[in-house]
Amino acid sequence: MLDHILSILIFFPALAAVLGFAVNKNSIRSYGVAVATIEFVLALWLWFAFDSSVSGMQFMEHIPLVKAFGINYIVGVDGISLFIIILAAFFTMIGIASLGETKDIKNMIVTLLFLQMTMVGVFAALDAIVFYLFWELSLVPMLYIIGAWGGPLRIYASVKFFLYTFTGSLVMLVGMLFMAYFYYQATGEWSFAILDWYRLILPETFQKWLFVAFFFGFAIKVPMFPFHTWLPYAHGQAPTIGSVILAAILLKMGTYAFIRFSLPLFPDASVYFMYPIAVLAIIMIIYTAMVAYAQKDIKQVVAYSSVSHMGVIILGIFALNVEGITGSIFLMIAHGVVSGALFFLVGVIYDRRHTKYMSEFGGLASVMPRYATIFGIMLMASVGLPLTINFVGEFLSLLGFYKQSHTLTLLAGMAIIVGAIYMLSAYKKMFFGVVTKDENRNLPDVNKRELVALIPLTIITIWLGIYPKVLLEPINTSVEAVVGLMHEKSLTQEAKSRIPNLTKDAEVITNSAENTVENSTENSAEEAH
Amino acid sequence: MFEAIAFYLFAFLTISMFYIAVTTTQALYALSALAAGMIFISAFFFILGADFLGAVQIVVYSGAVMALYAFGMMFFDTTREIKEKQGNKAIILGLSIISAILVVVIVGAPIIGNNITAAYPVTEGAGNVQEVGMVLFTKYLVPFEVAAVMLLVAMIAGIVLAGKKMDLSLTLMSEAEIMMMKEEDKKVHL
């Protein structure tokens, strides 16, 4: 079973979703929770079975799909993708469990299960086309969730979300096809396997063009400034569960893809584009934080804060060293947890008052103390207080990038200031002061169903803030392999100096990194026979 | 010399006939001019030694086609002057003149190619009809048969469109109405 655990993880929810059509409407929630729990347990099992000392791919599966064109179904996990998969399973579980009164709840749960398939698929895929497949497919359930259960502008928002991302990923697809073509030219065989591509060293100009092509796809997904405008609409209109999953998992696809594709495939281009991208990231951090400050709608605040945090993740990725990349991966998870929780929290108040305008609230701290407390914890996590999950990621990301540029890091570090400004002022508007509106006087505090989602998230937020090692270790091992690969592959002097050489200090690690590539190709070769 | 005179004469005639055919407002004029033009074209065929083609042209067009048209015109009020709202004449004129000039510019140039060998050369001594028959029933047997099918299709199409009751919609009629219609059909046949 362990040999196929990834396929099971991917397709189990989809199968369950299909069967879910036959489940009675009144029992569908229990069904959904059960399925999602099984999936989560499987994901945990994956974690326990995962050998964190191995830097390469594990649990690889390889099935030829379109042999003539080099498309294979290849899946596998390493430390980079493992935790995002678990996070996806986790969020689907608590998302379904805490689902409030929803119309057409059956459709919603079935859609969520489909969405889960695509999410796990994206992070497990090791073939560019399979990756693209899940990447695109993930748009569809999200489109439906936003479009069918969203707010008044839901159609505009969902279509914008879909088309924007779709456009970007089509450009990326062209890039992938080019990549495959280069591989074909080099080896005489078509292949879309990422691990095969890793072995390919491209001339710098090609790298740049391809980097740009991939960049469009990823940047829109992240979303990076100036491609971010779909996000506020999508978040603003989406139902709570939609926002939660969008923020927690879907956005991570973009940043994950940067690490999976852009960095190891185009090390020289990554170095070349490091500064421009860092500048974009800094604009994301500061500019979006300021925009968030100007918002009147609490959900928009959280939405823009997402963009701002994604800026730090991008910065960490383009630190191009182990500290930065590890930090950014950790921050992906951290941001997933925290922004997911914040969207849950916004959903809580929205369910009660059916408004998201901060001016409608005020003084909630005395009416809903538990709610205020959890919100406060998440707020502090969001502004990156030490001993919360976000700090570890932000600290490492910024630390990593500091190696590349002092000034830019100083600017990027403004994140901790501007982040505090909008978050605190939003918190103040909602929770502090005296209760002015009569509707707010008797709001019930968070109920059990909501706590099902919020308590685990709070625990994770603090647990991983104090003891991030459990995650950092496997991530670190895999990231070292990536960085080692990048250093080896890079051509220019500039890149060689920017990307640290790990061989000097850690002979063992690079060896294992090389083994990864070779092993995996051997694996694929074996399985092909 | 004779050939040149004949060419220019018939060229003038065809051009003027066809010109009348596309410009006149009287349907009958147009019809007559067209028929005349067709006949004059057959003259070219004869000049060019394509006797068979000339004959076919006269038979098919002046006979069959024109008969068909005349048949068609019986449906319409031919005495009435046909009023056609004209849109932008400049476009029409411009487009046609440009196209003519362009093609003439190119076509007027001599063909340089000299590697042309006749695939089915005209045999000395044999009549045109014989030659045509020879080629038609060997090389072009298949197209010929397909043309037959095409004519069959055209016939069926003509029958279906003009002959069957296309003015009644079987789609919209109720079952009972269709039954009644069929009954009536039978009565007529009986």
Place this chain on the structure above:
Amino acid sequence: MELFLYTALFSPLVGSLFAALFGASKKTKMAGIIPSALLGLSLISSFVLLVSVLSSGETVHVEMMTWMATGDLYIPFGFVVDQVSVTMMMVVTLVSTVVHVYAIGYMDHDKGFNRFFSYLSAFVFSMMVLVMSDNFAGLFIGWEGVGLCSWLLIGFWYHKESATWAANEAFIMNRIADLGMLIGIFLVYWNTGTLQYEQAFAIMPSLEIDVLTWMGIFLFIGAMGKSAQFPLHTWLADAMEGPTPVSALIHAATMVTAGVYLVVRANPLYDLIPSVGLFIASLGAFVALFAASMALVNRDMKRVIAYSTLSQLGYMFAAAGLGAYWVALFHLMAHAFFKALLFLGAGNVMHAMHDELDPFKMGGLNKVMKGTFVMMTIASVALAGIFPLAGFFSKDLILEVAFVENHYIIYSVLLFTAGLTAFYSFRLVALIFHGEERYKLFGIHPHEAYKFMLVAMSPLLLLAIIAGSFKMTYFEMVTKLLPATEYHVHSSLTYWIMTIGTQLFVAFAIVYAYKKYTSRDIKVPDGTSKLENCFCYKLLINQYYIPRFYEDYIVKSYRELSEIFWTKIDQKIVDATVDGIANIFYQTGERTRVMQSGNLSTMLKWMVAGTVTLLSLAVAFGLAARYSGEIKIFLSGLGV
């Protein structure tokens, strides 16, 4: 010893969590008593550690567990009890125990009693982490932790707009400085490869001076925020919105001194960069004067004490900047005692006056509040630096340091400030406790605080009096870790002239203040007097217009810029571009769909037009191909 270390560190946390359990429920005394008891435990443990360090001179160093480890980075949760940290631990646990006990009485009537103790203990925990950590990252945890608790406690009465505003201001200002701190930490890491104090400081001497300078500057920026140095000082005065025990503990005795602690802790670094040290000293001296000047006229009791704190922090930085780390630390300690005492006394007064803060509305309270009166007076004397109270030993030492190091400007500034300090301290005492009983005009019936609150304050009182006597013991102890520079004025004559002169100057200031503010014709100022309308007064009462400057030019412009970013740039440019591109396609469709007019004639024309276009292109191309030679000649004739 590890057991004591962990006890000292974690018992506040336990207390905090215990109180937090009752956070949302009704007030219960237990929520106050248990944390206080646990803090007592922490105090005892600290004391045991102090004794051990004193007696054996051995430090305790433990590594609890790994926090972050990736790449070359390795950050553990490591704690160290050495001479410096144990001093701080003592100060922290002692003052906080006192404040806790005091607060049981002070917060008696407050609905958020349980919550308060939870926050307060959490603060102590963070502070302990800050001082006990053996690396910069751990320091940063505590650093941010105390920031959080400060935010919570300043905004404790969250229904008050001013309180929440002040809380946010404090947090954000601290964040600005924290960025500097963070950058400093990055610099340390990338240059030394570690964040452990020991290793990092060991490598530092081998680094380039530029790098070290930047390191020092950025770390000091962090210290500036926490210790409210100019220009990040405005939050401290506003932070007085919090409950008074908070002001005593956080904004006088402990948290604000964290900056000084950082500089002291990083002494190996600052020793290498004397220029930065001089800057720190100058800034300290400036702030000392600057803050004292604002305290002269302020009409808010707590704010006056806050400015005084600020001023004293300036003294500490002056000392630390000049390399007299142990002096700075000593003043820190002494100041903690008497300033906390002063604040707690002020708290009593506030209670008595039903939260009235304007000393002009008080007067003659010595009759009703004897205990408080005595305590505050002694604290003020200590603050003024009158022999033989604590302030004398620590503050005079700083003046000596400045003198000995030949920084006469700093010396004279500090000396002048000492006079000001004495003046405003006794202005306050005089206004509150002497003179006319002006409070009667406002119908207030003041009463003395609970007995146990006064008892709780008594340790501080004691220490404020006798702390000076520990000087030598202390010196012996900390100089094992800190540079053991002794500052002696070369000739004893100069020394005596200086000391006595200072004492006289200060005493004069006290007498003047008394004379001026005990007189019977002190009225509640109504903004009409000549003094109130003079430029200097206005400048000072408005805090040099700095808060207003921040409000008008930074806060407001930030808000406006945000608004512009959102409505103009994000919506009108970025988003509109995207929608615009989509719209271009859609509009092109709408405009050109008329091409499909449905009229067969038009359709035929389109077909012909298409063909003709292709034909003309073909002709153009054909002609160009045919006459390519001629075209070339023609073009070359044109000189192309």
Place this chain on the structure above:
Amino acid sequence: MLSPVNVSIESLNLMTLVPMLIPIVGALLIIVIDLFKSGQDKSLYVMLSLLVLGVDFVALMESAGIFKQNGTVMGVFDVMLIDGLAILSQFIIVGASLLFIPLALTHKRFHEFSYPEFFALFLFMIAGFQFMVATDNLILIFVGLETASLALYTLIAMHNRDKSFEAAVKYFTMGALAAGFYSFGSMVFYALTGSVEINQIATILSANNYADIGFVLVGVVFLLASLGFKLSMVPFHTWTPDVYEGSSAALAGYMSIVPKIAGFVVAMRLFEFLIHSGVVWLEVILYMGVVMTMTMANIWALVQTDVKRMLAYSSISHAGFVMAAILIGTTQSNSALFLYWILFSFTNLGSFSMLWISRQKNLPAHQQSDHSYDKFAGMVKTSPMAASIMGLFMLSLAGIPPFALFWGKIYMISSAVTGGYTVLALIMALNSAIAGYYYLKLIVYMFMKDPVVQNNGHVYVANATLPLKTIIGVAAMGTIFAFLAVNQLLELVTVFVYNSGY
């Protein structure tokens, strides 16, 4: 004197005619049956046609086998040309027809199916298309084309509504003009080379080293115009939306597949040698044509309010997309063309069939056309299954993986990439994004809007019967599980195309 010719039967290779003869015989059979006993139910003719087409399919498999063994076969005085292209395109023609013909078994009664002539003409049309693709003789192409077209005009008109007559007339008239263009173009090539066989023309032209480039271009222009009409390239596309709207949805779907593949094969035969011999002009023009066709059709599709018209524009756009293959002209691109079209036929026939089963006899109330977007509002509430399937087809058309068209799309774009047409590849990709909008629009209507009042969902399946549902099921299965078949298809197509020398 003419000497008698001796022709041996073997040299004629009459086998090459079999696939075309079968539908002709079938059509005649149907007419004869009607002659003897009229008024038979349409199911008889449907089943007969299915049988005939089935036999035809088997015959095609036979010729495919022969091709695999012997390569290209010429027959009947070298008029017939059975190469890989011919076989592949015939497979598509016959296969699509097989899927189409059961759509006649509707729940409602429609005029055209009451006449056996409909089925006879249908079979004749198939034969016409088969002749058109199985030869490189311009004459036979012309005759085959006209046979098929004339039958098709009639089929459209037989739907017997005002709009269908209008559509037929428009199609017919423009078709006549296109026929004029075709004959003119052929005439130019004949004048240049003295031959009407594409192979010959190519040989002679290259022997002359394209001395008469002007003439060649004029000929190309006219042939391009006439084939452009058939393939509905902008600006010769204007008939397409009107004709699709006027004809029944089923026939519209059919028209979007079969005539086009025939056109593609002819275009491939005609233009590829020209592009390969360096007629830059044609390359430029085709480039422009392809881009225009893709983009403009997409843009017009954006603003449509009727689903069928939208699909009409969408199929124009898809045709433009596929036209790129001819421009690129590599084996990969030509294989991509066939792969794309096979996958496209499933999806597109499926989506048109979905419109077909929701067809009512009269226009729905308050609606301007049969299949306005409004009609589909809130479809998921009333008939979720139908909505899901329709959504599936839309996603496939938009190119969302792993549905059928995605595979065609990536292979096509990849061929552009390998052929060195980077910008074209990008344009193709971005066009897919534009196209995403209008496919999405239908999904939005179906899944996110509320249904119009008094819509109980019956309207979406008003015309459905088991055969229709089966066809839709087949199309849906083909669309979903395409990824399982892509490899085999690709290998097969590549072998056929490569061995034909394209």
Place this chain on the structure above:
Amino acid sequence: MEIGLNHYLVLTTILFAIGLVGVMRRKNLLMLFFATEILLNAVNISFAAISHYYGDLTGQMFAFFVIAIAASEVAVGLGLLIVWHKKHNNIDLDNMSTMRG
């Protein structure tokens, strides 16, 4: 005054252009069909001429088939015309634009 192939080609082109004019300007469907006949006939002249000058019979074959095609088109075209006329009692193109956009 030798009449060459080009003379015929030019003549064809002129006639073809006349046909195009007809196609574009005629609004009466029947008259429009006349114009399409002109197009085909114009080309036929050239086919015969080329055939003559090259001594090759293929041109005549082509012309022959074009005539056949023209004839079939007429049949279908007339059929459509009649149906339309029966329903609408006119054969004006301008009345034939219910579908647009």
